[in-house]
Amino acid sequence: MVVSLDGEQDVFGAISHPARRQMLDLLVEADRSVNTIAGHFQMSRPAVSQHLRILLDAGLVTEQRHGRERRYRLVPQRLGPVREWIAHYERFWDDHLQRLQKQLSKRSKE
Amino acid sequence: MVVSLDGEQDVFGAISHPARRQMLDLLVEADRSVNTIAGHFQMSRPAVSQHLRILLDAGLVTEQRHGRERRYRLVPQRLGPVREWIAHYERFWDDHLQRLQKQLSKRSKE
DNA sequence: TTTACATGTAAGTGTTTGCTTACGTATATT
DNA sequence: AATATACGTAAGCAAACACTTACATGTAAA
Secondary structure (H helix, E strand, O other): OOOOOOOOOOHHHHOOOHHHHHHHHHHHHOOEEHHHHHOOOOOOHHHHHHHHHHHHHOOOEEEEEEOOEEEEEEOHHHHHHHHHHHHOOHHHOHHHHHHHHHHHHHHHHO | OOOOOOOOOOHHHHOOOHHHHHHHHHHHHOOEEHHHHHOOOOOOHHHHHHHHHHHHHOOOEEEEEEOOEEEEEEOHHHHHHHHHHHHOOHHHOHHHHHHHHHHHHHHHHO
């Protein structure tokens, strides 16, 4: 993972670890506390905290304090850079081609 | 970057480095030799080779030998895992919401 | 007001990255 | 045949990663 100059915001680096992607996936369903999240992993709780910190630094999640627990919340808009980058390749997707093909075949039938 | 058990195929790790993303972007336009690619970067040519090796291991590019040069070719389908993962979040995109809103306002006008 | 709980942070460690320079190898050119 | 070109690979190294255990802090419960 390449740390950017401000030491933050590296979304691509943040999602490069499968555990962190899985954490984001968990947070799609609902905000969750660290312990709840940690329950889904085998690594130690501090390790989970550290991963969450990376997600936080990347802006992919936010923290809410609720009493003595902290709930993490997904910030899906921060996945924008990934989505935009991948969109450059849209013309290559199979279903895009299929859509084109369908349109073409439809046109040829008309 | 987390190396999978077979030591390969880690697409998310492969695209986590900005230089590697830029290399893929270059290869969208055309197949290119290592030197051509290296011309776009400040790092040494061997460093570029090493990045290309990572892309190759991830299946994101292929090699073609042409005389004494090797041309690298994009394999865009291998970006599928990224696209699929990001698609899980589609409901959160602004334009998705905008599309929904448009539909709703259209419906309310009818 | 002790005690338990939820969590972050520090320190330590082995492993992996990302880069460099030096060198090896195959193909073209002269 | 000798040389130049286009690469890959090896070795070395500083920095970053990913994890662990131990500890600090703040809040809730007894």
